[in-house]
Amino acid sequence: MKVIVTKDYDGLSKEAFKVMKAVLDEKPNAVLGLATGSSPEGLYAEMVKDHEENGTSYKDVVTYNLDEYVGIDRNDPQSYYTFMNDHLFKHVDINPDNTHVPYGSTAEDAKKYDDEVKGVDIQLLGIGRNGHIGFNEPGTPFDERTHIVELTESTRDANKRFFDDDITKVPEKAISQGIGTVMDAKKILLIANGASKADAVKAMIEGPVTTECPASVLQNHPDCVVIVDAEAASKLSK
Numbered sequence: 753m754k755v756i757v758t759k760d761y762d763g764l765s766k767e768a769f770k771v772m773k774a775v776l777d778e779k780p781n782a783v784l785g786l787a788t789g790s791s792p793e794g795l796y797a798e799m800v801k802d803h804e805e806n807g808t809s810y811k812d813v814v815t816y817n818l819d820e821y822v823g824i825d826r827n828d829p830q831s832y833y834t835f836m837n838d839h840l841f842k843h844v845d846i847n848p849d850n851t852h853v854p855y856g857s858t859a860e861d862a863k864k865y866d867d868e869v870k871g872v873d874i875q876l877l878g879i880g881r882n883g884h885i886g887f888n889e890p891g892t893p894f895d896e897r898t899h900i901v902e903l904t905e906s907t908r909d910a911n912k913r914f915f916d917d918d919i920t921k922v923p924e925k926a927i928s929q930g931i932g933t934v935m936d937a938k939k940i941l942l943i944a945n946g947a948s949k950a951d952a953v954k955a956m957i958e959g960p961v962t963t964e965c966p967a968s969v970l971q972n973h974p975d976c977v978v979i980v981d982a983e984a985a986s987k988l989s990k
């Protein structure tokens with residue numbers, strides 16, 4: 753695990769962009785595993801800016817997102833499908849047919865998506881306050897594939913900010929790539945910012961590899977880069 757600490761969120765987004773751009777430069781038809789949430793917004797803004805200013809093309813890029821809520825429409829303003837279109841896809845020259853965001857509510861839907869996710873060159877991840885990656889909550893087996901998840905109270909509470917601060921509006925379930933699916937990626941880039949992530953970041957990097965902190969499994973990945981800002985790094989001992 754390579755750990756980079758930046759002064760602030762802006763620095764984090766720029767460092768993360770360098771990692772992403774290196775993959776795109778080497779392989780213009782790269783397969784990107786993408787995440788939603790607050791953490792990657794700055795990185796996606798950097799990617800859009802680079803596309804506009806330097807012409808970096810996404811026309812041969814393929815993307816697979818990590819997760820999506822169950823029970824909200826694809827075009828709902830809070831869906832992860834809408835998030836990806838708003839923050840990245842509609843601003844670059846990607847072929848919409850090459851973008852994939854999981855959708856569905858059954859084990860069959862999950863299996864079908866898992867079978868599609870192939871050859872991911874770089875998987876972008878955020879981390880939950882409880883150490884989740886994707887929506888793999890504490891206790892999820894490390895070999896789990898894409899599945900339907902019951903979201904924890906902690907995750908629904910963290911995400912209520914997108915739902916008028918009303919936890920009752922946050923869906924109770926999601927469809928998520930499993931940890932086994934995530935770990936198949938050739939390279940992993942995890943980004944985290946803010947003091948609310950400090951405990952999870954410490955457990956991920958310095959704690960034991962345990963399903964109690966799903967992100968700790970990344971210690972076992974052969975090519976994982978973690979980029980955190982100073983606040984998220986504040987509890988690291990080294």
Ligand code: F6R
Nearest residue numbers: 787788789790791878879880886
């Ligand atoms: C999102 C995802 C989640 C988030 C995590 C952090 O696709 O899979 O694991 O990365 O909940 O969310 P933010 O970045 O909003 O703090």
